[in-house]
Amino acid sequence: MRAWALCALLCVGRGAEDAETVAFRLATRKTRCLAFDEGVDCQDLGACVNGTARRRAFVSVFDAHVKLPLTSRKGPGLLEHEAKVARVARRNGADRVVVLPVPERQRVPVANATIAALEDLGIEIRYSEHVVPPKLSAGIKVESGGCCGAREFLKLEPMGYGEYDAMIVMDLDYDPEDTADFGPLFDCVAEGRVLTTRGPEVPVNGAFLAVPPSELLRRRLHAALETARVDARTGWNGEGWGPNNNPRRFQARMQGFFHWFFYRSRASDAAADAQARWRPAQVDPCVWNLQKGFADLCMRELCYGHARAFSHLQHPHERCACVDDDSWTAAAVAGAVGGGTCKHVAKAPDRRCARVDAAGRSASLACPSACDARCTARREHHTM
Ligand SMILES: *[C@@H]1O[C@H](CO)[C@@H](O)[C@H](O)[C@H]1NC(C)=O
Numbered sequence: 001m002r003a004w005a006l007c008a009l010l011c012v013g014r015g016a017e018d019a020e021t022v023a024f025r026l027a028t029r030k031t032r033c034l035a036f037d038e039g040v041d042c043q044d045l046g047a048c049v050n051g052t053a054r055r056r057a058f059v060s061v062f063d064a065h066v067k068l069p070l071t072s073r074k075g076p077g078l079l080e081h082e083a084k085v086a087r088v089a090r091r092n093g094a095d096r097v098v099v100l101p102v103p104e105r106q107r108v109p110v111a112n113a114t115i116a117a118l119e120d121l122g123i124e125i126r127y128s129e130h131v132v133p134p135k136l137s138a139g140i141k142v143e144s145g146g147c148c149g150a151r152e153f154l155k156l157e158p159m160g161y162g163e164y165d166a167m168i169v170m171d172l173d174y175d176p177e178d179t180a181d182f183g184p185l186f187d188c189v190a191e192g193r194v195l196t197t198r199g200p201e202v203p204v205n206g207a208f209l210a211v212p213p214s215e216l217l218r219r220r221l222h223a224a225l226e227t228a229r230v231d232a233r234t235g236w237n238g239e240g241w242g243p244n245n246n247p248r249r250f251q252a253r254m255q256g257f258f259h260w261f262f263y264r265s266r267a268s269d270a271a272a273d274a275q276a277r278w279r280p281a282q283v284d285p286c287v288w289n290l291q292k293g294f295a296d297l298c299m300r301e302l303c304y305g306h307a308r309a310f311s312h313l314q315h316p317h318e319r320c321a322c323v324d325d326d327s328w329t330a331a332a333v334a335g336a337v338g339g340g341t342c343k344h345v346a347k348a349p350d351r352r353c354a355r356v357d358a359a360g361r362s363a364s365l366a367c368p369s370a371c372d373a374r375c376t377a378r379r380e381h382h383t384m
């Protein structure tokens with residue numbers, strides 16, 4: 001701590017020192033959305049004009065460096081999942097697009113039968129001439145771990161599809177809820193914003209990147225990759241990793257690059273220009289990209305169906321039994337003060353657990369932590 005305070009006085013403008021001395025901070029409700037590594041309000045999606053996004057897409061890329069995993073031991077297979085994603089896309093007035101390298105760049109060719117099966121689901125297959133960006137800087141390793149090393153920068157390819165107003169570039173196992181409305185999100189993106197979510201140990205998670213695609217956006221991102229360098233100790237271009245990045249994770253790929261370029265860099269002119277032009281913001285990860293590591297932080301969204309998408313196919317619903325519904329409010333009764341939320345109920349459960357909301361749902365159901373004896377017992381056991 002003292003080292004950091006000294007550094008704050010003496011190390012102005014020396015990002016590399018920063019990288020070595022800033023301690024990692026766990027995510028909290030207040031730091032669910034970040035800008036320049038500080039917790040900020042999440043982007044208010046209600047503030048964007050309904051209908052701005054006319055042409056929308058859910059896009060995934062696959063590098064064909066390994067066999068396309070058609071089956072999964074733990075969850076639905078690829079085609080079953082794609083059928084769901086295509087359905088969600090249709091409901092949201094969006095295309096479902098999968099980008100592959102051109103056949104001659106596929107190390108493990110994707111079978112024609114698989115392509116045909118995807119197309120039968122209404123999915124559009126598009127091709128990229130390259131996998132790793134052709135002029136990738138020597139300061140960025142091609143094999144840097146993760147699923148695909150620098151091949152993950154294939155995600156930049158669709159960000160140039162300017163015929164769309166708004167697009168979500170998502171991992172193949174990003175899992176939207178069947179009835180999720182992505183309209184407000186697409187609209188805010190179509191107003192020209194880049195929107196992301198953080199992860200439990202990273203300030204930007206690469207499973208969900210929402211962008212207003214254009215030639216210009218793709219060109220700027222590729223240009224930044226032509227000169228950038230990344231180092232495990234000093235971060236991207238020596239600007240450090242910041243406190244929201246677990247230093248055990250080397251963010252040499254898409255999400256680390258996106259974070260540096262849109263949400264962290266103060267030293268790069270190209271990044272400053274991109275930050276002004278694309279107004280990067282974050283949306284609530286508990287709603288748009290709920291990850292396993294957020295099971296505690298996002299308990300309410302998880303348990304009460306407010307989450308619209310998960311970052312991986314498997315998402316645990318256990319431990320939901322004693323979680324209050326934050327959105328429950330007792331119907332107004334004459335003389336009641338202090339609001340009718342579960343918090344209020346918890347102060348006098350004996351009298352208040354019988355209250356109902358406008359829809360007739362009682363506090364005894366919506367506020368189990370105060371009104372269900374099993375939850376009270378469990379809590380007392382835990383605090384002993
Ligand atoms: C946006 O407009 C569409 C079409 O008019 C409508 O169905 C939808 O409910 C609106 N969404 C919101 C959030 O107002």
Ligand SMILES: *[C@@H]1O[C@H](CO)[C@@H](O)[C@H](O)[C@H]1NC(C)=O
Nearest residue numbers: 103106108109110111112113
């Ligand atoms: C797909 O079909 C084309 C045309 O018949 C053929 O040239 C190609 O080798 C096939 N690709 C694979 C991966 O089987």
